[in-house]
Amino acid sequence: MLRYILIRLLYTIPIALGVTIFVFALIHLSGDPLNAVVAPDATAEMVAKLRAAYGFDKPLPVQYLIWLGKALQGDLGNSIVNSRPVLDTLLAAVPNTLMLAIFATMIGFAFGCLLGGLAGYYQGSIIDKLATGFGIAGVSVPHYWLGMVLVIVFAVNLQWLPATGMGAGGSDAWKWDWEHIRFLILPAVTLSVIPCGIITRTVRSTVAEILSQEFVQALRAKGLLHGQVMRHVARNAAPTVLAVMGLQLGYLLGGSILVETVFNWPGTGYLLNDAIFRRDIPMLQGTILLLAMFFVALNLAVDILQTWVDPRMRRS
Amino acid sequence: MTTATIAKPTASTASSTPIVDVKDLNVAFRTGKSTTVRAVNGVDLSLGRGEVLALLGESGSGKSVTLRALIRLNPGHITTVTGRIVVGGIDVNTLAPQALQDFRGGVASMIFQDPGLALDPVYRVGDQIVETVMRHKGVPRAEARKRALELFERVRIPSPERRLDAYPHELSGGMRQRAMIALALSCDPEVLLADEPTTALDATVQIQILLILRELQRDLGLTVIFVTHDIGVAVQVADRIAVMYAGRIVETGPVEEVIARARHPYTLGLLSTRAHGGRLEGKRLATIPGNPPDLSSLPPGCPFAPRCGYAEPRCREADPPVGEISPGHVVRCIRAVA
Numbered sequence: 001m002l003r004y005i006l007i008r009l010l011y012t013i014p015i016a017l018g019v020t021i022f023v024f025a026l027i028h029l030s031g032d033p034l035n036a037v038v039a040p041d042a043t044a045e046m047v048a049k050l051r052a053a054y055g056f057d058k059p060l061p062v063q064y065l066i067w068l069g070k071a072l073q074g075d076l077g078n079s080i081v082n083s084r085p086v087l088d089t090l091l092a093a094v095p096n097t098l099m100l101a102i103f104a105t106m107i108g109f110a111f112g113c114l115l116g117g118l119a120g121y122y123q124g125s126i127i128d129k130l131a132t133g134f135g136i137a138g139v140s141v142p143h144y145w146l147g148m149v150l151v152i153v154f155a156v157n158l159q160w161l162p163a164t165g166m167g168a169g170g171s172d173a174w175k176w177d178w179e180h181i182r183f184l185i186l187p188a189v190t191l192s193v194i195p196c197g198i199i200t201r202t203v204r205s206t207v208a209e210i211l212s213q214e215f216v217q218a219l220r221a222k223g224l225l226h227g228q229v230m231r232h233v234a235r236n237a238a239p240t241v242l243a244v245m246g247l248q249l250g251y252l253l254g255g256s257i258l259v260e261t262v263f264n265w266p267g268t269g270y271l272l273n274d275a276i277f278r279r280d281i282p283m284l285q286g287t288i289l290l291l292a293m294f295f296v297a298l299n300l301a302v303d304i305l306q307t308w309v310d311p312r313m314r315r316s
Numbered sequence: 317m318t319t320a321t322i323a324k325p326t327a328s329t330a331s332s333t334p335i336v337d338v339k340d341l342n343v344a345f346r347t348g349k350s351t352t353v354r355a356v357n358g359v360d361l362s363l364g365r366g367e368v369l370a371l372l373g374e375s376g377s378g379k380s381v382t383l384r385a386l387i388r389l390n391p392g393h394i395t396t397v398t399g400r401i402v403v404g405g406i407d408v409n410t411l412a413p414q415a416l417q418d419f420r421g422g423v424a425s426m427i428f429q430d431p432g433l434a435l436d437p438v439y440r441v442g443d444q445i446v447e448t449v450m451r452h453k454g455v456p457r458a459e460a461r462k463r464a465l466e467l468f469e470r471v472r473i474p475s476p477e478r479r480l481d482a483y484p485h486e487l488s489g490g491m492r493q494r495a496m497i498a499l500a501l502s503c504d505p506e507v508l509l510a511d512e513p514t515t516a517l518d519a520t521v522q523i524q525i526l527l528i529l530r531e532l533q534r535d536l537g538l539t540v541i542f543v544t545h546d547i548g549v550a551v552q553v554a555d556r557i558a559v560m561y562a563g564r565i566v567e568t569g570p571v572e573e574v575i576a577r578a579r580h581p582y583t584l585g586l587l588s589t590r591a592h593g594g595r596l597e598g599k600r601l602a603t604i605p606g607n608p609p610d611l612s613s614l615p616p617g618c619p620f621a622p623r624c625g626y627a628e629p630r631c632r633e634a635d636p637p638v639g640e641i642s643p644g645h646v647v648r649c650i651r652a653v654a
Contacts, residue, residue, distance in 0.1 A: 214433040215434050215435055215436045217428075218436075219436065221420055221428075222421035223452060224421075224447070226417075236436070312437055312485050
């Protein structure tokens, strides 16, 4: 097991390096990186000076290595917009996004497992059709639209929950009390709808498939109680569901741009949105790099967790 | 199949009150809005304690469905079962859910065709036995584990202590089936239902499994119903054979009697299709022409008539009569009885 984890860790190194190359290439894919900094009427001499100052006059591989070396030491450069270190801004935003994504995944996972489990168990029944319909709706609904509808219903009309932001004092004054958690509910519910739909469908098909296997009949044939049989089914479904859940959490970490923007939630998605519109390339680069690394780490965690749950995967 | 013979108990060990008593069993599956598959049509079975019956037939003859009906394992929502099923003095069809769960594994337990599919892949084999023992015997885990180890030794699994902690995929096919047998016998059932337990195994492993089953059956005084399509296997393990066709028993009797003096054309066909050691080199294997009938629309009369070389017009008019042609040898064929 330990050996497997070590090998799996080694495998992530080339993946992580690939990601850094891609992120680095982003600067040059979007045209001359100096365009964003240099005034349109700058002299050629001045442009050359700036080019040397940013290191853009060196060959690309050298630039990459310098950039990677700095990134490894935690230096992601300074924002073009406000000149503050990118890392500081990122570190302030990451907990907010994590909070939102984990909360949304938990909601999606709980409801997805419940609905999917019922649908798979009562395959072909009304419950199945309702849950499947909900699953499809969850995957297809554009969530920024859903977010706005939820704001209109629960914040504007019913006035049960706040519409946007993180509460008084913003992100710095966050506390785990009801006054603040209230602000988390609408964005988290909005964000949870897609993973909920996907997990519903995965759990449904996995449970239905497992129930049709002969070992379930064998479990009944040896006289196990209903609950005990279902525990076996859950253990068998766990690896697949875990993998899907891990991927969903990864998508939510990177993919909450729209929801964070709709709800003014000061997370990485919000930063990303801002950086795109202001052509703040170091900010963009840092954020994407961090989110991509999250995804890689999450995949690693899911793999290890899966191996731990499913003995058949432990062989190599 | 191999030709090794296995010692059998004498038929006299069977006592007079039947431990398995099935009367007029009918099982139908609703497979579509208006289609009903009549898988079992009026089966009678009666087994004395310690008796071994082989249910013989092709795929789709209803032998597995009959077996599963004995512990109500057929999918409940699409299955209609009528008739009387009494196993170990318990009326199976009227059991409440909780009592049914006590009955399964406790009074009657089952071995499946492919142990690779019948064992839970993500649980250790030892734990699968332990949970069953704990469930039925209400003993603590350590004691259940001791029982599992004892069973593994009994079915002759090498280094049993280590194998208890193995996952099913880490065992060979033969080893898995031994584990399955150990599991089935873990709670001292009176009746063992074996659903083609050697079909998925290599020929050399088959005989080992048959030997173990036979030995355990004799030592524990088990009553066994052994479903197979292999007449060679049936001859080796059983005291009695019941040949099934289209959900009916068409011929039944003591093994030697049925083998030597089969009267039903279907049994005769099965006997001649046997790939026997003494088969002449270069001679084609004999087969029974045609396919088993569609169980969702059975024709009137004898269901074997369309494939029967001896069929007469009256075979297609009415159900063939049932007659006992010698003690215990019962045949359902117009030619044998009338």
